[in-house]
Amino acid sequence: MRSVKTLLASAAMAVGFAGAAAAEDPTKVGFIFVGPVGDGGWTYEHNQGRLAVEEAFGDKVETVFQESVPEGADAERAITQMALSGADLIFTTSFGYMDPTLAVAAKFPNVKFEHATGYKQADNVSVYSARFYEGRAVQGHIAGKMTESNIIGYIASFPIPEVIRGINSAYIHAKKVNPDVQFKIIWAYTWFDPAKEADAAKALIEQGADVILQHTDSTAPQAAAQEAGNVITFGQASDMSEYGPKPRVSSIIDDWAPYYIARTQAVMDGTWESVSTWDGIGAGMVGIGDISDAVPADVKAEAEALRDALSSGEYHAFTGPIMKQDGSAWLADGETADDGTLAGMGFYVEGIEGDIPQ
């Protein structure tokens, strides 16, 4: 009896695979995640995007995901297996998946791929990212106003343009409201490692920082700040509101849902094309989390005005005059940065101390 059952089960599975290509079947959308879906930050928000796709399309869509995929040789295998399992559209949601995504895409010309935060496109590979630096401008403004020690700690992940852009944007806007402000930057060399992130936060607090900005994904720095008391933080990638109203006073929220839904729709309609998307607050890809009551009302109003100006496009986060760290001119008065320079940003702006690690 049992053997008949398993036989039937395997036959049903085989039929399922054979039918994966048929038109009536649900569109299968896959996600490759760098951290666990419960990280409370980067991967959590991508997974929220996945759930939004399921909600939007119901039975017409099937989603699969694989979490905690290392950014090395394992990534290529994970993506290949997902393509083999019949996925029509695969989102690879970390920078380190760039070359593996391209390699697998070349072997599966009929599967569409979307790589987050990279720069290499192909006929069936799109790239997408968010203008997180707009959110960093708002954070910088609040941080500059709120700090009493004038020391702002920054937990950076990897010295890639996206992270450097965030540091520059936060610094420029903190400096604008508080000329005495000083940034202390710790490179954690990880996107998600609660122990390392907590150590970095504690080290920064010991060095006198009373504001901690983080470009890593866990809530460990929030917990460290809460323990230290009188230190404020900002949620990263996700709202992290469980640490509000203090230490967490606001946040940058990644909202991938509209993009994921639009791209899934495009695959269903057969209108999918390889594109490069870089959206910010205006398009809703970057959200500013609720500014808590720990922030004085006037500062809150200014921060919200800044957010709205960034959203409408009337203000650009990199507006001259801005000099580079080495003192050479970058942007003239009133000039705004072009996307090419921002995409490959490998320098600090004037006033930041220390060097970008090489």
Add this chain to the structure above:
Amino acid sequence: MIRLEKRPSPSRFWAGITPILAVIATMIVGGVMFWFLGKDPLEAIRTIFWDPLFHETFGPYSRPQLLVKAAPLILIAIGLSLGFRAGIWNIGAEGQYIVGAICGAGMGLAFYPTESVLIFPAMVLAGAFGGWAWAMIPGILKTKFGTNEILVSLMLVYVAESWLASVSQGLLRNPDGMGFPGSRNFKDFPAAHNAEIFANSGMHWGVVTAFIAVIFAYVLLSRHMLGFQVRLTGEAPRAARFAGVNPTRLVLFCLGISGALAGMAGMFEATGPASQISIDFNSGYGFTAIIVAFLGRLNPIGILLAGLLMALTYIGGELAQLMLGLPAAAIQMFQGMLLFFLLAMDVLSNYRIRLTRKEATT
């Protein structure tokens, strides 16, 4: 009171059968866990152990991938097992793996874009040299100053990781990469690419080297004087000294060979499956190999099988995530159970459990 009493001579039969019992126990307890997670336990077990080998869609791709995943584990574990047998504890294979990768890949990239058949062999030598040199640091510190090789080799892993971060953003960074970290992709540099020897077979030079290392270690341990010395030092250090074993030479030999093999594994991985030096291309093979070495009972053939078994649980675990939606943490727990049961069974085959009255122990 429960007491463990060493069996005078552990049964060979039980020693041989415990790994199989451990796998069965893991399937049962793991199955219960999957059942609690709301999945069909039989389907989950089948997905992990059967589908990577025989599934009609995944099998043809996964079978060669088993070799790819197992090769670095086996190569590193073979080297480690020699030292472990002699009581020389190289815990820093991960560091030697990274340094080997940097040296091997760096050697190749230095010649970009020259096409010559000599480049790849030079890279293999550079990789082996890098790993060997990194292992010589704890080796020389131990033999000259009596430092503890466990601590020194482990700490050097973190040094190697920082060095890897540095070269991926500086020295070896792809000049055409728009400032992003990571080296050139070796797929675009055929002379230095550790490609598959036959297409879709998974056989790259690292796999070949791993098999050679298994045979080499087997012959060394069973037929060669040095192998005898390694075993003797582990089993009876005093007797070894009387038998004229030179401890300094043995420490340097064991650390050197394990470093060189780990370095080669790193080089093959960086220029083949990973095909790029990047900030975290290393995914813990150096640490997992320690488990593989013990899972294989420090025996070359055992290590070969243990490496393949570990690779199977990795790839099967990925499939279970993908097809059944099992969380990654459940898969890691499942792997942990396998090791736990193996060690537990080992205790039972080497010791007998005695229930004794409390006063008897005082």
